[in-house]
Amino acid sequence: MNGYIKLLAAVLLFCTCYAIFQISDSSVPVSSSNDLYELIKSKQEDYYVKPEDAQIDPVWKKTPGMNGRKVNVVESYKKMKKDGKFNEDKLVFDQISPKVSLDDLEASPIYRGHPNKEMVSLLINVSWGAEYIPEMIETLSNHHVKANFFIDGAFAAKHKELVQMIEEEGHLIGSHGYNHKDFAKMSKAASLANLEKANGILSSLIDQDVEWFAPPSGSFTMAAVEAARDQNMHTILWTVDSIDWKNPTEEVFLHRITSKLHNGATILLHPTEVTATGLGELVTAIKENYKIGTLNELMSEERGG
Template sequence: MRKPIRAFHIVLMRKRWWTAAACLCLAAVMFCMVNYYPAAVGASSSVRQLPIYCVQRDQKLISISFDAAWGNEDTQQLIDILDRYGVKATFFVVGSWVDKYPESVKALSDAGHEVMNHSNTHAHYPQLTADEVIADLNACNDKIEAVTGVRPTLVRMPYGDYDDKSVQAARSIGMEPIQWDVDSLDWKEIPADEITQRVTSKVGPGSIVLFHNAALHTPEALPSILEQLTQEGYTFVPISQLILTGNYSIDHTGRQCPC
């Protein structure tokens, strides 16, 4: 009886050896895949759709932008200040603001400023379906075009809130989502000198600066900002002239770069 028992143990040991060897080989393969081919693991899920926050520019070009969703009491004052310094800006307006103040929309356009899309109802786009985002954008575009004769090509998502779906929806109808890399914080009603210091200390070539129409201290701060940045050699252009066309990429910070 000893020989059959001995043979059984030999077979059992061989099976265990082959199982262990197979496990070691599998572990080695997984190690190689993770360490030498990391792009193969989850590559498609890691690419996020980003708007343009700023632009890689060698020249000292920057853009001034305003979001218009509240009142219009300072709109003409802003137009006058910008005209005094020869600056053309980009105004992102909500469709309901167009309904209330079509004369202000026309005044902005007649003064040579860009009038772009800030949504129709100022909804949180990540809460909408792609079709709802597209319908909302087109509704605002229709209103702006009816007043200015120009259909917007840029959009700033309400609240600066977006997801992959809403960014893709905007781009599917030929619109480019625009954020900002310098926030004036004028919406917090901070003093004019703080707005000035914040903006002038943070801008760089290719920056997009965020202001708000109807913010309390923006008309007070704007002249000193334009004067100081002009003295530093900056040139102001509308966002459509700042962003790149043709082949470009958007890096993980939202900076648009030439390919």
């Protein structure tokens, strides 16, 4: 009988230990005996990146912040435990949000994304050139790229099908005001009325919120920026100008842009013949070094790695 009891006790002990092992294996125990886990934990500080708050730069004005990052020890361990050794490429990170975002800052124009973000954005201002838009949309679709179309309210009223086509392809639609007015010569009240009129037309045609305003010709005063803010819009300018409206050759068009690319660049385009024909080559050249995203992506605090 004593032998039977000892055997039963041994079986129960084995089952208990096996169950504990199974639970521990799935929950990754914090234990000094787990050398790999402790090694990953000890390296956390080496890979920690502090989040950066959004700020108003003296030159570049309102500038987005960027998430920090920290090692997720448990998930990193799960990816490495099969090999049983530390592998930097298998580290898993959690992003840390900054305390100050773009929306927390006072009214100010925006020119670029974060200078450490390897992404650029295409800003296409539309007050004319309807005949070139379908070709541009097709090219962007073929290259799996989303752009930003800033559409004049008067243009939108005349070309509803184009506006809806742009949205159906997943592009961001912003406001270019109404009737290509010079916002530098308008009071805040006049700017507000102009933006409200344009937004009313755009909102009747699309489902997305109009959150970005590109002043025609880049002409504005702080009154216009404040009027846009009162409409829950950010004012966007650019850092790279194609000057495509002057009908340059395709070679000149491409060089003007590719020679000035940088992290966080905003690239100004229009629906012109040279832009329509050269857009595919431009996108291919940009993609060699940068991602291309909408303004919502470029200005987000998400980091690439």
